[in-house]
Amino acid sequence: MLKILHQILRTGIVTEPLDKLEEARVTLTGTALEQEVLKRFSRSVTIRFVDAGSCNACELEISAITNSVYDCERFGIHFTASPRFADLLLVTGPVSRNMEIALQRTYNAMASPKLVVAVGDCGYDGGIFGCSYASLGGVGNVLPVDAYIHGCPPTPSQILNGILRAIRR
Amino acid sequence: MSDRLQEIIKAVIEKCTGRAASPIDGRVSGAAVCVVDSSAFATAAGILKEAGFRLFAEWASDESGSGRGFGVYAAYNEGPDYLLIKAELPSIDPSFPTITGYYPGAYRLERQIESLMGIKPQGHPDLRPWIKHEDWPSDAYPLRKTFDASKPLGRVDGDYGWAKAEGEGVFEIAVGPVHAGIIEPGHFRFQSVGEDIINLETRFGYVHKGIEKRFESLTWEAAVRLAGRVSGDSTVAHAVAFCMAVEQASGCVPPDRAMYLRAAMIEMERIGNHLGDIGAICNDAAFAFLHYQFSILREKILRANKQAFGHRLMMDRIVLGGVSVDITIKRVEAVISVLEEVSVAFERLVRIYEDNPSLEDRVYGTGILKPEIAKALGVVGFVARSSGQRLDARLQNPFLPYNKIVPNVPCLSSGDVHARAWVRIEEVRESFRLVREMLIVLPAGPIVSPWTPPEPDSTGLSVVEGWRGEIVYWVQSDNETGINRCMVRDPSSMNWLAIEQAIRGNIVPDFPLCNKSFNQSYSGHDL
Numbered sequence: 001m002l003k004i005l006h007q008i009l010r011t012g013i014v015t016e017p018l019d020k021l022e023e024a025r026v027t028l029t030g031t032a033l034e035q036e037v038l039k040r041f042s043r044s045v046t047i048r049f050v051d052a053g054s055c056n057a058c059e060l061e062i063s064a065i066t067n068s069v070y071d072c073e074r075f076g077i078h079f080t081a082s083p084r085f086a087d088l089l090l091v092t093g094p095v096s097r098n099m100e101i102a103l104q105r106t107y108n109a110m111a112s113p114k115l116v117v118a119v120g121d122c123g124y125d126g127g128i129f130g131c132s133y134a135s136l137g138g139v140g141n142v143l144p145v146d147a148y149i150h151g152c153p154p155t156p157s158q159i160l161n162g163i164l165r166a167i168r169r
Numbered sequence: 170m171s172d173r174l175q176e177i178i179k180a181v182i183e184k185c186t187g188r189a190a191s192p193i194d195g196r197v198s199g200a201a202v203c204v205v206d207s208s209a210f211a212t213a214a215g216i217l218k219e220a221g222f223r224l225f226a227e228w229a230s231d232e233s234g235s236g237r238g239f240g241v242y243a244a245y246n247e248g249p250d251y252l253l254i255k256a257e258l259p260s261i262d263p264s265f266p267t268i269t270g271y272y273p274g275a276y277r278l279e280r281q282i283e284s285l286m287g288i289k290p291q292g293h294p295d296l297r298p299w300i301k302h303e304d305w306p307s308d309a310y311p312l313r314k315t316f317d318a319s320k321p322l323g324r325v326d327g328d329y330g331w332a333k334a335e336g337e338g339v340f341e342i343a344v345g346p347v348h349a350g351i352i353e354p355g356h357f358r359f360q361s362v363g364e365d366i367i368n369l370e371t372r373f374g375y376v377h378k379g380i381e382k383r384f385e386s387l388t389w390e391a392a393v394r395l396a397g398r399v400s401g402d403s404t405v406a407h408a409v410a411f412c413m414a415v416e417q418a419s420g421c422v423p424p425d426r427a428m429y430l431r432a433a434m435i436e437m438e439r440i441g442n443h444l445g446d447i448g449a450i451c452n453d454a455a456f457a458f459l460h461y462q463f464s465i466l467r468e469k470i471l472r473a474n475k476q477a478f479g480h481r482l483m484m485d486r487i488v489l490g491g492v493s494v495d496i497t498i499k500r501v502e503a504v505i506s507v508l509e510e511v512s513v514a515f516e517r518l519v520r521i522y523e524d525n526p527s528l529e530d531r532v533y534g535t536g537i538l539k540p541e542i543a544k545a546l547g548v549v550g551f552v553a554r555s556s557g558q559r560l561d562a563r564l565q566n567p568f569l570p571y572n573k574i575v576p577n578v579p580c581l582s583s584g585d586v587h588a589r590a591w592v593r594i595e596e597v598r599e600s601f602r603l604v605r606e607m608l609i610v611l612p613a614g615p616i617v618s619p620w621t622p623p624e625p626d627s628t629g630l631s632v633v634e635g636w637r638g639e640i641v642y643w644v645q646s647d648n649e650t651g652i653n654r655c656m657v658r659d660p661s662s663m664n665w666l667a668i669e670q671a672i673r674g675n676i677v678p679d680f681p682l683c684n685k686s687f688n689q690s691y692s693g694h695d696l
Contacts, residue, residue: 003521004458014465051353053376055692057401057482060445063351064471067464081349097322098302098375098695099354102346128395133311133322134379153401155481 015071019157025150026162027124044076045167048086048110052103052142053135054093057153058120062090064156072160083109088167089116094126094135095142107143116145117166119159121152174250177220178203181254184216185209200244200251200630207241207256207265211292214243214254214268222247223547223560224272225632225663226641227279229286230654231314234647235626239263239288242656243275244630244641249565253630264289274547274663285381286312300374300695303327311382312654318382332370334360339367342677346375353691357680364676369669377695384655389415389489389622392652396642397484399657400693402442405434406635407693408487411655413568414642415489418629421620425612427491428569433607434474434483434492436600437504439636441470441482443593443600444515446688450590451522453682454531462518466511473507476500491617501608512601519594532587536683538671540582548667550638550660551596552687555589557582562634574606584671586686596636622650637690638664659693 051059065072066079080086083106095103107116118139121127126137139145149162178201185205205213214224222245229241238260245252256265267290269275279290280299287310290296301309304324310316334341339362346354354375360368380399384392396411397404409431416423423431448463471481477500478486486494496504522528538548540557553560561578563571579595581588623629623646630643638660647653668687672680 003517003524007462007517007521008458011462011465049351050347051376053378054353055398055401056353056690057398057404057484059351059353060402060482063445064464064468066351067468068461069465069468079351093376094378096376096378096695098377099346102354102375106347128391128398129378129380129383131319131321132379132383133309133316133318133320134377134382136321152484153482 014068015074016069018070018160025158026165027148027150028146028166044078045087045163046078046080046085047088047090047163048080048083048106049090050092050103050106052091052093052099052123052139053096053129054120054122058092058123061153061156062092062119062159065160070156070160072163075160075164077160077163083107084111086110087114088163089114089143090119090163091116091139091143092119092123093139094122094129094131094137095139097134097136100136100142103142115147115166116143117147117149117163118145119149119154119162121150124148124150127152171250174201174252177216177252180216181205181213185213200253202253202255204255204257207258210241210243210254210256211266211268211270214271217245217252217254218271220247222250222252223544224268224274225547225549225639226643226656226658227268227275227282228643228656228658229282229288229312230645230656231286231312232645232653233260233314234653239286241265241282241288242643243268244643246565246632251566251630251632258288263287264291266291267293269293272547273545274666277666278662286310297330300377302374303329311379316382318379318386329372331358332360332368334368338362355691359677359680361677364678366672366675366677366680369672369680371665371669373665373691374695376692378692380696381655381657385652387652389652392655393488394485396657397487399696400659400661400690401482401484402690403438403635403637403640403659403693404482404484405431405438405487406633406640407657407659408485409435410631410633410635410640410642411644412487412489413631413633414629414644415623416620416629417631418623418627418644418646419621421490421618423491423618424615425569426495426614427616427618429607429611430492430494430496430616431487432570433604434478434486435633435635436604436607437470437474438483440597440600440604441467441474442636443597444470446685447522447590447593447597449688450532450586450682450685451528453685454528456525456528459518459522466514466518469507469511473504477504488617490620491615493617495616496608496611501611504608505605508601508605512598515597522590522594529587531679531682532590532686533585535586535679536671536675536686538584538667540584542670543584543667546663546666546670548664550634550664551589551592552638552660552664552667554578554580555592556584560639562632562639566632570607574603574610576603586682589686622646625649626653635660637661637688657693657696659690659696661689661691661694664689665694
């Protein structure tokens with residue numbers, strides 16, 4: 001126990017102010033961002049995450065926004081296991097044919113109003129995987145997307161900046 | 170080629186009416202190729218099994234572009250010896266005798282051959298489609314040349330035929346494909362009595378993106394980017410493996426400096442992933458403190474990657490013939506000082522891991538993969554090394570600088586969650602040393618060699634030890650200047666089968682912990 005306390009004291013607070021200089025390249029598609037939605041989310045936003053076919057690099061960087069350095073919870077952003085509790089669906093990958101139905105079901109299980117944010121170049125247009133028998137390309141081909149965060153993969157500060165921009169805070 | 174391998178090839182040729190490879194098959198990356206009569210494909214497997222070889226990959230290729238039918242390949246290894254057995258099959262109604270009787274690890278590899286290439290493994294115990302879900306048209310064989318990959322597939326009605334358990338008190342828990350955390354999709358179906366798992370059936374293919382088919386439509390240069398996105402967490406090792414296979418096929422030798430930088434990046438990737446996963450294992454045993462601590466260290470490593478090589482995960486740093494970024498002396502010093510700082514903190518965390526009884530209670534004796542099962546299934550990487558199999562491509566098939574700066578490879582035999590965590594702890598320590606030594610003696614010179622595409626109809630095989638284990642690439646050029654086939658075998662393709670065995674008899678709440686201790690790639694498996 002003493003070792004743990006020592007380590008906590010030695011570590012101190014490692015959380016950094018969010019690097020505003022590392023602006024995310026974000027494409028906002030607009031229409032769904034109603035004032036109503038923004039008002040409801042103004043204190044906190046709960047995210048359900050779905051990997052719809054990614055190579056898993058985006059997952060690594062999304063996981064990183066929850067670590068002590070980026071600490072997304074300080075902005076009221078947290079991840080939930082249930083789509084029923086979620087305000088925002090965060091999706092990675094080109095949407096694979098084999099994940100299309102599961103992705104749609106997750107979206108349908110969320111209560112309205114809800115936002116969809118696609119992460120990574122593949123989520124935008126299928127990236128290097130393109131469109132094929134197995135890949136349906138970008139998330140926009142399957143769900144109404146409110147914002148795209150570009151990058152391969154985007155860095156944790158870009159993801160965090162991107163989410164904050166998507167919910168205009 | 171060793172005397173022993175020559176003896177074995179002689180025996181295969183004698184018993185399987187085989188002929189040693191014709192020049193088109195070449196000798197690839199130290200692997201001999203032996204073409205056998207298709208009816209003797211399993212006989213050859215029997216001879217190799219007898220000789221103590223392990224199966225490390227099995228795949229098929231549509232060679233109609235070069236005037237042949239299909240080729241089916243099985244790849245075997247023992248110590249430094251690598252041997253490919255090939256059978257040539259007609260283009261109409263192709264089939265071959267299954268080798269699952271000798272090598273259970275071929276179970277899913279052959280289902281995949283059947284599902285995606287339409288070649289029947291005769292005598293295979295379970296021909297339910299794999300990767301190809303039940304709603305695919307049954308005659309869709311994407312890896313065949315006649316298949317039009319640009320069109321979307323329709324959906325049909327179908328049923329998978331899950332394993333069933335019956336009896337009083339037996340119930341099923343279905344999990345996935347969408348999981349609770351920030352992880353990849355896959356489906357796990359447990360049959361349990363109370364909390365005890367009596368059977369686990371896994372099903373994957375959800376993130377199948379048609380990668381192997383995609384390779385065939387790309388140029389060699391663009392294909393390196395795709396290889397780096399087969400499994401994003403192993404982007405360096407996959408890109409290196411692809412490049413080495415192509416370099417084998419085209420006879421290109423990258424400069425020494427590039428080889429050292431490739432290996433240093435592979436080791437940095439190992440450190441980063443191991444740090445994250447050791448913490449995540451602790452998190453799944455409800456010890457969040459270490460999870461947060463280890464992820465701080467992981468973040469430091471990723472930032473060092475960014476500083477030294479320009480990208481946190483080191484994507485697109487590997488190119489055909491070498492690497493795309495050089496490193497200055499100043500940056501070498503910066504990386505070494507980060508490693509020193511991280512290694513001191515790492516040792517403090519390891520002592521906390523060792524001292525914690527609540528952690529000990531969860532990780533010891535949980536999810537045991539017995540050495541004999543590990544061997545039978547042909548698992549690779551840290552999963553193998555935690556279950557008594559001393560397998561590491563860095564030792565068996567070393568390339569520069571691994572033949573000069575030799576890794577010490579830890580090996581445990583208890584096969585439980587703790588063993589898998591501990592092997593990785595030891596590997597982190599070792600990789601700290603390897604990166605340091607590689608960067609200190611970094612040879613001067615260029616970082617890339619001129620490269621030309623392989624001759625028509627030639628092949629190359631590579632075996633590279635990524636952080637998860639042995640990654641295998643086999644490339645075959647078409648009869649012009651493009652790619653005819655690129656076979657990718659991520660370590661996950663061998664290791665996923667083992668989790669079903671390791672989990673049996675454990676309790677349901679221990680599954681996430683066991684799964685995390687394996688941490689196999691879904692994307693690399695589903696391709």
